Amino acid sequence: MDAPRYDSLTALLVNCSLTPQEEASHTGRLLDAVDHLMTGAGVTVDRLHAVNHDIAPGVQPDMREHGWDSDEWPDLWPRVMAADILVLGTPLWLGEESSVCRTVIERLYAMSGELNDAGQSIFYGKVGGAVITGNEDGVKHASMSLLFALQHLGLVIPPQADCGWIGEIGPGPSYGDPREGQDPVGLDSDFTRQNATIMSWNLMHLAGMLRSAGGLPTYGNDRNALADGERFGYAAPGPVADAG
Numbered sequence: 001m002d003a004p005r006y007d008s009l010t011a012l013l014v015n016c017s018l019t020p021q022e023e024a025s026h027t028g029r030l031l032d033a034v035d036h037l038m039t040g041a042g043v044t045v046d047r048l049h050a051v052n053h054d055i056a057p058g059v060q061p062d063m064r065e066h067g068w069d070s071d072e073w074p075d076l077w078p079r080v081m082a083a084d085i086l087v088l089g090t091p092l093w094l095g096e097e098s099s100v101c102r103t104v105i106e107r108l109y110a111m112s113g114e115l116n117d118a119g120q121s122i123f124y125g126k127v128g129g130a131v132i133t134g135n136e137d138g139v140k141h142a143s144m145s146l147l148f149a150l151q152h153l154g155l156v157i158p159p160q161a162d163c164g165w166i167g168e169i170g171p172g173p174s175y176g177d178p179r180e181g182q183d184p185v186g187l188d189s190d191f192t193r194q195n196a197t198i199m200s201w202n203l204m205h206l207a208g209m210l211r212s213a214g215g216l217p218t219y220g221n222d223r224n225a226l227a228d229g230e231r232f233g234y235a236a237p238g239p240v241a242d243a244g
Helices: 026-040 073-081 099-110 139-153 190-213 223-227
Strands: 010-015 044-049 085-093 127-134 162-166
Touching: 010 026, 026 044, 026 085, 026 127, 026 162, 026 190, 044 073, 073 099, 085 099, 085 139, 085 190, 099 139, 127 139, 127 190, 139 162, 162 190
Parallel strands: 010 044, 010 085, 085 127, 127 162
Antiparallel strands: none
């Protein structure tokens, strides 16, 4: 079977590690695998190491208009807009995504009031995925949180849109750390390799389908039409009959 090509697609991989040195990020190493798969299929991959940017907390498009002296989010937003595929990568801390990841999600939420030319959420037509790493429980819990947030904003989530790796519980080596005489820690995990592969291809397949279809149909989700009174078939239910 010949591998499909997705040369017209762009992906943004956002690393929400707390580590400022990108090359030292264990989450970044698992994102490397996703990058490799997508680049090999022709996707143009953009990498964003969020902690190295001054992204102010908040839920407004530009927090400089709401009391913050500095906010790089407005400068980063065009990179999100350019992406057909958005992948959020985060380490686990106390079983949850990082504070940096939550800030990124909140700033994505800040843009959810924007509409595309069809009157849909500005995120319609994009697909989303999640990459999780750590040394404690929480991969599925964090993936659930991230993927819910992305779909709520308007991104489409394909089947099995997450992958992760957790090592031995407690202090110790993390994903990609050297291991004497063997592959670096985690890189030999069949389960992680399989899920990273399935996730990456499903993201590309779905993004390619949406691109070919011109996005999602507008019937039922055109917010401009809804604001003008169009109900797209909705009718308020009648009163509940008295069962007594």
